[in-house]
Amino acid sequence: MTAVITAEASAGKLTRARSSRLGIPGVVAVVVLVLAVAAAIAGPYLAPYDPSAGSPSGAWLGPSSGHLLGQDVQGRDVASRLLAGARSSMLGPLIVVVLSLVMGSVLALLAAWRRGVVDSIISSTMDILFAFPGILLAALAAAVLDAGLWPAVIALSVAYTPYVARLLRGVFLRERELPYVAAAEIQGFSAITICLRHLIPNVLPVMVAQGTLLFGYAVLDIAILSYLGLGIQPPSPDWGVMVSENQSGVLQSYPLPVLSAGCCVVVVVVAMNILGERLLGAKDNER
């Protein structure tokens, strides 16, 4: 028996050690993330042109030495709009991740800690919330409020919460059933102390990994909502807005503005997926 157990334990250690190294894709993903964050912070200042200043004569002009990525439907510099748009394209998703992680983990912790009736109420409420896709909630929000970044962010946060809650509930439950929690309870520590000092710190790596994955999805979904007109409104520079503004260019054989904005979204999403999966060690699960 012992031989098997030690063999398994050392195998586990090995795979963990392997997955904690990022590998080449992971390093590339980190580089993409750093660049994206830099663009979100400094993008508007780095932009060579005013992202909102267009000229009708410059519409659909291809790349030139002055305009590396050409000009869009209104003759605005595409590269400048991409840089300036990085901020809104990533700030919104960031808020979505924070909100849904906070709401989801509070619900999950409550369900895992109290178990019984509280757990079944929270779990079935989450089951019901699954029936509301983000797009639907965003459409409702945009219909009653003024469409903009905030309704979209709130709608997505609500839509993501059940996913976070369901996943973390399982993780918290497993952690809660460990003997040290019972030991701490017997010693008279309050539930809040145990949660803050032990449960949450122990689960934090999973939350960070999940947050990374969610951020990728949120970048994608915010871009989709902005594309549909349910998020950031034109003429603000934003990747989703840029796709929708310049879509007519595709049929006129001038897809560069659309593709460059779309690629920005895809690159960030893929990087976040890679990073999140590395953090979760999901590669080991799939094998």
Next chain:
Amino acid sequence: MHVPFLLKRFLILLATLLVASFVIFSAMFLAPGKPIAALTGGRSVSPEALAVLERRYQLDEPFLTQYWNWLSHAVRGDLGISIATRQEVSELIAERSGITFALVLYASVLIVVIGIGLGMLAGLRPGRLDTALIVATSAAAAIPPFLSAIVLTMIFAVSLGWLPALGAGDGVVERVEHLTLPAVALALSSIAVVARVTRASIRKEAGREHVQTAISRGVPRRGVITRHVLRNAAIPITTSTGITIASLIAVSAVVETAFSLNGLGQYLIVSSNSKDLAVVQGIALVLVLAFVLLNLLVDIAYAILDPRVNLGAKAA
């Protein structure tokens, strides 16, 4: 046989619909100002029309009475009147649901045939094809539907001119032609997801000990694969394919918008942008209903495929 499980699922379905209708109805009270302002979407409306709205929604009654009034109308198919077009919302929905249904159905067929097909090939034959599929699917799964719509339009409509880029077309042949690019755009990332799930499920089931038992008993390879590996992998594959397809109902809004298809999803977005609340509520209700019904279908399939299901319901 499977009554307890399915009964439980059906009750959850009813609860979901009830909660969904409540959320959808009460959304109009979130708007700044009076609910009547949410209903008119800030339009200037004639006093007669206002009176009609007030009567229809019984806005002077308590909140729960209003909700009950709205729900009982909705159950009978009366979803109110569009403030933008002055038409019955249910009629507007009926006109557009055909396209969305056809689009989602078309995409589902693609997902089932291509996604499960590729996943089975890769799952049963490790090697170069398998590696290629892993790479291709991780790329495809990350492409947002609006981008796949654009790229497909560029390639097949603009450059090659094989398929139409916009509109829904008339007649069956033309309809299929017009819906091909949208359906592929809608299905693309789901095909990747389903292929990966199929491959992983087959690998997992192939490694089970009972498969070793079958081999050790002298069951031929074909029998081992069909009667044990595929039979058992069918359970997770069916479930995740069903859930993936259900999620397409909402995503179809993106594809319909990109291809200017006059479907439910696109109309939801248009109405939301023009603050036509009654229409948004109506479509939201229909989409949630479709989503929930599809999930029920998945549950029924699951109960049929897995003999252990009834026990699970008893234990729960």
Next chain:
Amino acid sequence: MTDLLDSDVDATPSRLGEVRPLLELQSLSVAIDVGGVEQPILRDVSLSILPGEALGLVGESGSGKSMTAKAIDRLLPDGARQSGTILFDGQDVSALSGAALRSYRSDVAMIFQDPRVAINPVRSIGDFMTEIMVGNRRMRPRAALDSVVEMLGRVGISDGRRRLDQYPHELSGGLLQRVMIASTLLTQPRLLLADEPTTALDVSTQAEVIGILSELQQDLDLAILFITHDLELASAFCDRTAVMYGGEVLEMAASTALQDDPLHPYSAALGAARPRLNERRARLDAIPGRPLSAVEAPRDACSFAARCRHRVDECVAAHPDLRPLEGGLVRCIRAGELRAARKEVGHDAR
């Protein structure tokens, strides 16, 4: 799998005489490839089983006993490399393929440790039992079901007809293991590989299952390779027993001899580590250290040396061979000397 080394090592006990063994392993070695490194699983295993004989295979986890059964039934994982020969009825098992391999597999049936995971959970009992008869032997489903019910009766399941429509999760572990046994007998095998058939069961069910196996062995003249970690159980059930450690056979002897007069210090330690009903002892003599797997076992020393009380320098100087002693075989350079010393102590005590 394909590179078979010809080997003329003959380690079968000479007392087997002229009766041709039903199964013969000659210097069987198996290695698996882990990240480009060949890791040994079985090392130079030679065994033989006579028709109708029960051979015990005893060892701790990781000793290679289950892998031996897998190799016999050609169930080694992909990428495993095998050398040495497995002969069944004089025929080279490694050369079999297709229909011949399937027919070999119905001659050599395997009972797995845990019937819960060894029987497909989504197929009914009847479906599981008739699969081979209907699929491979082209029997009519109805006739197949009749013989299934009869076979279920033989393993003590009287309401077999009712069980046919049930699913594995509706049966208890003991009942399911009996279904498993019955299913292996349907093809009239000549050799049964029983891989810890009672380990996953309750104690009371264990005795039942052993009883059934023992009865069937006599009635059907079955040869059985009985794999267990329990030396006493093996001795009670088997004619001869082989003790495995670190992927190799350390001792092979008649079961009674192994129990009363173990030749290898490891066999002796295994016997001493088990509580006995007829003796009261303050403490069991646990074997110090932990069991080595074949991967860890040294190649140029005795694999048990690290844990052996009787170790001398010569033990770690070279890998010992399996040598005949007192009608058995033992892989210990000091076996004869230790045995003599033990006999002396025994005489003195008396």
